[in-house]
Amino acid sequence: MLIVWLCLLCWAIAPGIDNWVKDAVRVADVARNDTNPEKYISRHRGAIIRGDTTARRLAIVFTGDEYADGGEQIRQKxxxxxxxxxFFLTGRFYRNAGFQTLIRNLKQDGHYLGAHSDAHxxxxxxxKRDxxxxxxxxxxxxxEQNYAAMQSYGISKKDARYFLPPYEWYNDTIAAWTKTAGFQLINFTPGTLSHADYTTPDLxxxxxxxxxxxxxxxxEQRHPVGLNGFILLLHVGTHPARTDxxxxxxxxxxxxxxxxxxxxxxVDELI
Structure with a gap:
């Protein structure tokens, strides 16, 4: 069951990501949240990385910092x-005057808007992850600066308790600090290359x-539970050098x- 995940993810997307994937794959099917037996939550280093694998549902999450070229097209689709x-966006994204209409429209459409660090x-x-x-x-x-930027759109902390770390890279200490701050760290589910949609041809x-x-x-086709409970991560926009x-x-x-x-x-319905 896990061989497919390892084969797909042997391509390193960033230094250290390959080790993260191997580690996460080993624990994804066994780390459970015992507080609610009807919702099986997989965790890695304190972050939730997958929802209930017995239910045929998943969450698509988009992260954004500098670019939003796909924003309106994504919204329409x-x-x-x-x-x-x-949508997990940095404080810089929320403060960008060119992105404000998109953010307001996403909120009006009922999408989840969360934090992705203020300055990424x-x-x-x-x-050395530790x-x-x-x-x-x-x-x-x-x-706090990230959430302050969100407040200008009427997004309160209680409305956005899930936090997705910048670069999707963290450790146990970051997860603990997030919890102390009153939030829950999450990350994408390992097993696909969706998070590589930012890469440019020169890389x-x-x-x-x-x-x-x-x-x-x-x-979806080869894993026994397919994409059940998946947190599938993509980007709102990418560098112009990526034309595909x-x-x-x-x-x-x-x-x-x-x-x-x-x-x-x-994501708040998934987990």
Whole structure:
């Protein structure tokens, strides 16, 4: 069951990510939340990485910092398929005057809007994951600034208790600090290459949209529970050097998932 995950994820998307995936795959099916026996929540290093694998539903999450070129197209396609999604955005994204209309429209459409760090900090070393690059004060101040930017859109902390770390890279200490701050850390589910949709052709780890989609379809078809409980991560926008935009294929992806009878929900409905 786990061999497929390991084969797909052997391509490292960033320094250290390959080790994260191998570690997460080992625990994804056994780390459970005992407080609610009807909801089996998988965790890795204190972060929730998957919802209930017995239910045919998943959450698509989009992260954003500098770019939002796919924002309106994503919004329209979600509306066309009547799908709810989740958007985890940095404080810089929320403060960007050019993105304000998009954010307000996403909120009005009923999508989940969350935090992704104010300045998109790298919390820990890529190779020595236990080595922190920020203090707890720096972490907390950055997080507070992110939520302050969200407040201008009427998004309160209680409305957005799930926090997705920048670079999708964290350790147990970051998860503990997040909990102390009153929030729950989450991350994407390992098993596909969806999070590689930001890579550009000049990079060794570049993955085309077709390769990424193939990894998603392979996970659904070959894994015993498919994409049940998945947190599938994509990006709202990417560097202009990436002309093969995954969001341009969102219609295809959504149609495929719906044809497979998945219910696409907000992250707060999944976990």
């Amino acid at each position: 979600l509306a066309h398929h009547r799908v709810s999604a989740s 900090l790298l919390y820990c070393d890529w190779t 080595s922190l690059l920020v203090t707890q004060t720096q972490f907390r101040n950055d997080l 060794k780890n570049y993955r085309s949209s077709r390769v990424i989609l193939a990894s998603i379809y392979a996970q 935009k995954l969001y341009a294929h969102l219609d295809e992806l959504l149609a495929y998932l719906q044809q497979k009878k998945y219910r696409l929900v907000r």
